[in-house]
Amino acid sequence: QVQLVESGGGLVQAGGSLKLSCVASGRTFSPYSMGWFRQASGKDREFVATINRPNGYTHYADSVKGRFTISRDNAKNTVYLQMNSLKPEDTAVYYCAKNARGDFLSQSTFEYDSWGQGTQVTVSS
Numbered sequence: 001q002v003q004l005v006e007s008g009g010g011l012v013q014a015g016g017s018l019k020l021s022c023v024a025s026g027r028t029f030s031p032y033s034m035g036w037f038r039q040a041s042g043k044d045r046e047f048v049a050t051i052n053r054p055n056g057y058t059h060y061a062d063s064v065k066g067r068f069t070i071s072r073d074n075a076k077n078t079v080y081l082q083m084n085s086l087k088p089e090d091t092a093v094y095y096c097a098k099n100a101r102g103d104f105l106s107q108s109t110f111e112y113d114s115w116g117q118g119t120q121v122t123v124s125s
Helices: none
Strands: 002-007 010-013 018-026 034-039 048-049 059-061 068-073 076-084 094-097 112-115 119-124
Touching: 002 094, 002 112, 018 034, 018 094, 018 119, 034 068, 034 076, 048 076, 048 094, 059 068, 076 094
Parallel strands: 010 119
Antiparallel strands: 002 018, 018 076, 034 048, 034 094, 048 059, 068 076, 094 112, 094 119
C-alpha cells in the first residue's frame, strides 16, 4: 500500500502561483501513473492532471491546460503540480492519487486506488 501526503496549498491572489507536492511512502509508486484531482465545496471531485512513469507523458484537464504543470521525481517518490495564473475558480481541495492499473493516463477517479488527505488551495479575486 502506498501512503500519499500532499503539501503546498494556501491562499493566493488571482494571477499568482503555487506548487503542490505529494510524497509517497510505503510501496514504491514509480511503476504507476500518478494524478492530481480537486474538489471544490459542494462539487464532485474532478480530474486535473496525470503523468505516467516511463516517458513522463502527461495529460491535463482543459480548464488547467497551459497554466498547470505536473511532474515527478521517482528518486524522491514525489509528484508535483506547478500552478500558475491561478483563478478564483481553481479554489478547491487538491488530492494526489496513484493509478490502480499501472501506467495509464486515466481521468476517472475510479481508476485510482490510493489517495492523499488533500491540501486546500484558495484563490482570492
